[in-house]
Amino acid sequence: MKPLAPLLERLSRRKVLTDLPQRQLYRYDAIAVGETPAAVVLPETTQDVVEVVRFAKAAGLPVVARGAASGLSGGAVPVRESLVVAFTKMTRLELDPVRRIAIAQPGVVTAQISERARPHGLYYPPDPASFRTSTLGGNLAENAGGPMCFKRGVTGDYVRELEFVDAEGEVHRLGREAYDLPGLLIGSEGTLGLITEATVGLEPLPKHTRTLMAHFAEVGQAAEAVSKAIAAGAVPAKLEFLDQGCIRAVEDYLHLGLPVDAAALLLVDTDGDDPEVVAEELEWVAQACRAAGGAVRLAQSPAEAAQLWQARRSVSPAIGRIRSKRMNEDIAVPRSSLPAVVREIEALGRRYGLPLVQFGHIGDGNLHPNILYDPKTDPEERVWELAHEVARVALRHGGVLSGEHGIGLMKREFMSEAVDAQTLAILWDVKRRLDPEGRLNPGKVLPE
Helix, strand or coil: CCCCHHHHHHCCHHHEECCHHHHHHHHECCCCECCCCCEEECCCCHHHHHHHHHHHHHHCCCEEEECCCCCCCCCCCCCCCCEEEECCCCCCEEEECCCCEEEECCCCEHHHHHHHHHHHCEECCCCCCCCCCCEHHHHHHHCCCCCCHHHHCCHHHHEEEEEEECCCCCEEEEECCCCCHHHHHCCCCCCCCEEEEEEEECEECCCEEEEEEEEECCHHHHHHHHHHHHHCCCCCCEEEEEEHHHHHHHHHHHCCCCCCCCCEEEEEEEEECCHHHHHHHHHHHHHHHHHCCCEEEECCCHHHHHHHHHHHHCHHHHHCCCCCEEEECEEECCHHHHHHHHHHHHHHHHHHCCCEEEEEEHHHCEEEEEEEECCCCCCHHHHHHHHHHHHHHHHHCCCECECCCCCCCCCHHHHHHHCCHHHHHHHHHHHHHHCCCCCECCCCCCCC
């Protein structure tokens, strides 16, 4: 292990964890296990991050940035002896309601931005399902989406400025002009720099919201309903999908009265300032669902709507009770391909004989097929084989490997099929330019 005395001289001991039991806790994220870090640093300021990166450069140690570790691609786990920089103490949050912006450090929990903005009639639209635990830094690293992404966009759409520390320990502040360098950092999973502050846009709260649930006898019908609704001109605020495995898992977990015999479920919000327009748009969606063979239920109160959305946000813990482990896929495909894609993935699960459930932001074409398994009885090679087949379904239909969870460790080897050799070479050129020694989150995103 590298000597840490110079680091402890630069930072107070309370900011550096060196005891083995403490360090071992930082091997994990929500889905993967890595190597025990050499030390864990809990910075409180940008200057602390500068000191860590400069020490790491002198010591020849990799640096792995970490937020709430709720990520689902293994992006925050060290793959070799490293310094883990955990941003949980960088939680400063300032609002400027007049300019409709928030200035936040990376450790700010996503939900806190809207909570602080709401008294001013504003909110922060990007809301990943883990918004009550995930942090802004992690959302930026993965360019997270969420239920509102179809109408309102993803994390990167709201970034106005970024501050980051590069691989040499230099601080940069970037706006979104010319070459849009913040756009390069957003979604780069900590492989190009460590984001230490972000200025993000806020939006006025919509005055009216309506909610419906539609359920279907066949999984492809739900995808067909989505295409019909959008073709009719609807732009829902939220448009979410759960298959039967998810419906039954959530009902067993929370007992919400969901239709457990349904093959698929859609949850939809329409919103805006004109109640008649909001109601009309919801009716377009309802008509599309009925035309696709679905049964429609309109929420009659805000409490009923909140209960329906509780079902969607509870999918991850609910399916976690079915098997001890899961591999969370995160594909995005053109909406025109959705009916074929969800049917093909459902068939793959049957063929491999493994529990495979699907849910996600279907309005955006972003699906989360989850392979559920028990390492004691299900060979991991077979799980990886099925994951690879799911990825190939997306690629075959003109889609991509990730809509918001990132490539990280879990999908790194699939990249050679998703991206041609010339493009991979360009991506490696960018990586080497910004991180010449390859010390920022090594072993992630780009295959060797």
